Amino acid sequence: MRLISLNSLEAGKTLGRPIYNEKGALLLRAGATVSTRYIRHLKEMGYTSVYVQEKGYEDIEVKDVISEKTRMEAVATISETFDAVRASDTRSDKVALDRQKISGVANKIVDDLVGAGDQIMDLVDLKSFDNYTFLHSVNVSVLTMLTAVNTGEFTTLELRDMAIAALLHDIGMAHIPIEIVQKKGKLNPEEFARMKKHTKIGYEILLHKSSMKPQIANVALQHHECFNGTGYPNGLTDEKIHIWSRYTTLADVYDPLTSDRSYKRRLPPLVALEYLELGRGTLFDPDCMDDFISHIAHYPAASTVVLNTGEISVVVANNTRQLDRPLVRVLTTPDGKDLDKPFEIDLAKQSEYSIKSVQD
Numbered sequence: 362m363r364l365i366s367l368n369s370l371e372a373g374k375t376l377g378r379p380i381y382n383e384k385g386a387l388l389l390r391a392g393a394t395v396s397t398r399y400i401r402h403l404k405e406m407g408y409t410s411v412y413v414q415e416k417g418y419e420d421i422e423v424k425d426v427i428s429e430k431t432r433m434e435a436v437a438t439i440s441e442t443f444d445a446v447r448a449s450d451t452r453s454d455k456v457a458l459d460r461q462k463i464s465g466v467a468n469k470i471v472d473d474l475v476g477a478g479d480q481i482m483d484l485v486d487l488k489s490f491d492n493y494t495f496l497h498s499v500n501v502s503v504l505t506m507l508t509a510v511n512t513g514e515f516t517t518l519e520l521r522d523m524a525i526a527a528l529l530h531d532i533g534m535a536h537i538p539i540e541i542v543q544k545k546g547k548l549n550p551e552e553f554a555r556m557k558k559h560t561k562i563g564y565e566i567l568l569h570k571s572s573m574k575p576q577i578a579n580v581a582l583q584h585h586e587c588f589n590g591t592g593y594p595n596g597l598t599d600e601k602i603h604i605w606s607r608y609t610t611l612a613d614v615y616d617p618l619t620s621d622r623s624y625k626r627r628l629p630p631l632v633a634l635e636y637l638e639l640g641r642g643t644l645f646d647p648d649c650m651d652d653f654i655s656h657i658a659h660y661p662a663a664s665t666v667v668l669n670t671g672e673i674s675v676v677v678a679n680n681t682r683q684l685d686r687p688l689v690r691v692l693t694t695p696d697g698k699d700l701d702k703p704f705e706i707d708l709a710k711q712s713e714y715s716i717k718s719v720q721d
């Protein structure tokens with residue numbers, strides 16, 4: 362498989378991973394032949410890249426950390442949960458959330474992760490304008506739990522509740538006017554003040570209107586708090602911010618950076634991680650940050666990189682212990698001519714080579 366920019370995607374190529382809508386339903390299956398119309402449609406939807414299957418790249422696997430089925434079931438459940446909240450009267454003191462269904466998918470996320478052992482996120486979670494909100498909620502939960510599961514510091518019950526908390530961290534957004542949530546430009550001060558209320562609204566919905574546990578509701582309340590007290594709504598500092606929130610915040614900031622948004626193109630994972638580093642100890646708990654970043658591939662499999670020698674290569678597989686030095690397949694000469702016989706270099710073993718940049 363290969364991750365390529367839609368601008369260089371030609372009709373006739375085969376899609377490598379399926380594309381889903383905002384309800385978790387299949388729009389384009391993996392293996393579908395991409396037509397000019399599809400490419401135009403994908404661009405209109407806001408995608409800038411897709412995974413394709415191509416001759417010479419068949420052996421490059423892009424593996425998610427949870428099953429496709431679990432991820433899509435989670436998207437569908439979050440979509441339904443947002444619908445239920447939107448349909449409820451804000452003055453009503455109850456919201457009918459399907460708690461059984463929500464804990465069912467949270468358990469599956471945790472079980473998939475626990476069953477697979479220590480993994481890294483080696484996939485770029487591509488999203489469009491339409492499916493962003495729910496795919497984002499699910500990816501925040503997946504990234505948070507990928508980190509938390511592997512700390513070994515939480516019981517299974519805690520992990521399951523933490524997964525629910527991360528899935529529903531933005532549930533308060535369901536009661537924020539859609540023109541604010543989907544605004545393409547910067548929010549004005551009034552709109553920003555309104556948007557910030559999603560934390561308290563989410564807390565109310567989870568704790569008082571649907572009787573979720575306080576620690577689950579706390580993540581909805583605290584996921585915009587910053588380690589140095591500059592966050593909202595309560596300006597909490599360090600350990601006063603619940604540990605589940607300190608992990609969720611990292612995933613919540615990282616995921617949009619690596620997603621295409623209406624106002625900016627997605628960043629490669631390494632650039633997004635460098636951005637997170639700027640907030641070490643100020644925005645983020647440094648210990649949680651170490652746990653988080655050790656589970657993110659700097660150069661996900663199937664992405665194209667340029668070596669220090671100028672040769673263009675594709676990432677074949679990551680070395681989980683040396684995330685900056687994957688196994689790559691060299692495709693061109695240093696001056697950019699295609700090689701007849703691509704060859705592989707394990708950067709973990711050949712220190713004279715390094716990655717200079719990512720090519721999208």
Ligand SMILES: [Fe+2]
Binds near residue numbers: 531584
């Ligand atoms: Fe939020």
